[in-house]
Amino acid sequence: MTAQQEHAPVTPARNRIDDLDAKLIALITERRRISAGIQRDRIAAGGVRTDTAREREIFRRYHDAFGSAGTTLGSMVLEICRGRLGAERERAAAVEPGREPDTPPLRLGVFSFANCGAVRWGLGDRQVATGTPEAMAAALLAGEVDVAPISLVEYLRHHDRLLALPDLGIGSDGEVLSCQLFTRGPLTDLDGGRVALGSTSRTAALLATILLAEWAGVNAEYRVEPPVLADMLRGADGAVLIGDAALAETLHPHPGLHVHDLGALWREWTGLPMVFAVWAVRRATALRRPAAVSAAHATLLEAAQQGSRQLDEVAESLAANGLFTREEMSRYLATLEHSLGGRHIAGIRHFAKLAARRGAVPDDADITFFGGQS
Numbered sequence: 001m002t003a004q005q006e007h008a009p010v011t012p013a014r015n016r017i018d019d020l021d022a023k024l025i026a027l028i029t030e031r032r033r034i035s036a037g038i039q040r041d042r043i044a045a046g047g048v049r050t051d052t053a054r055e056r057e058i059f060r061r062y063h064d065a066f067g068s069a070g071t072t073l074g075s076m077v078l079e080i081c082r083g084r085l086g087a088e089r090e091r092a093a094a095v096e097p098g099r100e101p102d103t104p105p106l107r108l109g110v111f112s113f114a115n116c117g118a119v120r121w122g123l124g125d126r127q128v129a130t131g132t133p134e135a136m137a138a139a140l141l142a143g144e145v146d147v148a149p150i151s152l153v154e155y156l157r158h159h160d161r162l163l164a165l166p167d168l169g170i171g172s173d174g175e176v177l178s179c180q181l182f183t184r185g186p187l188t189d190l191d192g193g194r195v196a197l198g199s200t201s202r203t204a205a206l207l208a209t210i211l212l213a214e215w216a217g218v219n220a221e222y223r224v225e226p227p228v229l230a231d232m233l234r235g236a237d238g239a240v241l242i243g244d245a246a247l248a249e250t251l252h253p254h255p256g257l258h259v260h261d262l263g264a265l266w267r268e269w270t271g272l273p274m275v276f277a278v279w280a281v282r283r284a285t286a287l288r289r290p291a292a293v294s295a296a297h298a299t300l301l302e303a304a305q306q307g308s309r310q311l312d313e314v315a316e317s318l319a320a321n322g323l324f325t326r327e328e329m330s331r332y333l334a335t336l337e338h339s340l341g342g343r344h345i346a347g348i349r350h351f352a353k354l355a356a357r358r359g360a361v362p363d364d365a366d367i368t369f370f371g372g373q374s
């Protein structure tokens with residue numbers, strides 16, 4: 001017997017710990033088995049191995065129980081259950097050189113708005129183009145970037161040239177805070193009135209006109225204008241604004257102004273989440289360079305997950321520009337959804353039908369995914 005063993009307190013307490021460790025190991029083994037089943041089903045249905053929103057829930061649970069060590073523990077448990085995240089990207093990258101020699105990496109784009117803050121954070125030092133949704137749609141369609149977010153309306157308008165990346169979107173299941181209709185009075189007062197649509201907004205502008213016409217029964221006249229709320233409201237009874245400007249006006253509303261959250265209204269009306277933007281690739285690029293698109297997709301999924309795991313840090317970095325506090329950014333990031341599950345897709349298809357009825361997108365506009373998921 002070694003000196004250490006002689007002095008080790010082999011007490012009932014240690015036996016109890018051994019017992020608990022054995023139970024934890026058995027529980028994690030059981031968890032891994034169940035998790036593998038869910039992942040298998042999702043992949044068989046054309047999805048990917050991971051579900052960002054679900055992982056965020058799990059991290060929060062461990063964090064609530066054990067603080068930042070809990071986040072590490074949750075991340076280890078997930079790694080045991082679904083493998084290492086980087087592994088997916090490495091596999092995709094490993095396929096790339098063999099199948100698609102001598103081609104440069106795909107060019108990624110992201111929105112400069114806070115709604116891409118988590119993804120930008122997760123991408124770290126990787127070179128990406130940034131721009132407004134308007135600029136990014138133009139760059140994607142012109143071939144200046146290969147994979148980028150695009151507002152839902154622009155995607156639907158160009159659906160025959162684009163494929164959406166599975167499991168990744170920018171949306172909300174209810175309140176979104178950054179896609180807003182501002183009015184001086186109740187919505188019904190807009191009937192027969194004027195609504196200014198901020199020129200940077202595509203999906204939110206159309207969503208507002210659909211909600212007003214079909215849900216609120218309001219018949220208004222619409223005009224596209226530069227996205228400056230005070231100017232917009234000078235000549236109109238309502239104004240639709242998106243992005244950081246809308247967020248600022250929502251978090252610090254002017255007295256007397258009514259703020260209608262378009263994500264919340266949509267949810268109230270349809271019971272579905274609203275997807276404001278999807279991530280897309282040109283069909284021609286997907287055909288020529290499928291492995292590179294897979295690699296880019298895996299990179300973006302991983303970036304979204306990484307950002308979602310570190311929302312406090314993301315909030316801090318977004319607050320650094322002085323426009324918002326860290327708490328405000330945390331609240332905003334918590335309302336955003338980066339996942340694109342069955343309910344989100346149902347929301348997209350419902351919106352596409354309503355938009356087609358108004359002639360805003362082609363009649364056959366639908367979402368089609370890279371990799372064949374439907």
Ligand SMILES: O=C(O)C(=O)C[C@]1(C(=O)O)C=C[C@@H](O)C=C1
Binds near residue numbers: 035038049058081
């Ligand atoms: O719940 C799921 O969708 C799973 O696939 C299970 C699980 C987990 O182990 O908890 C694994 C991978 C996903 O990214 C999220 C969660």
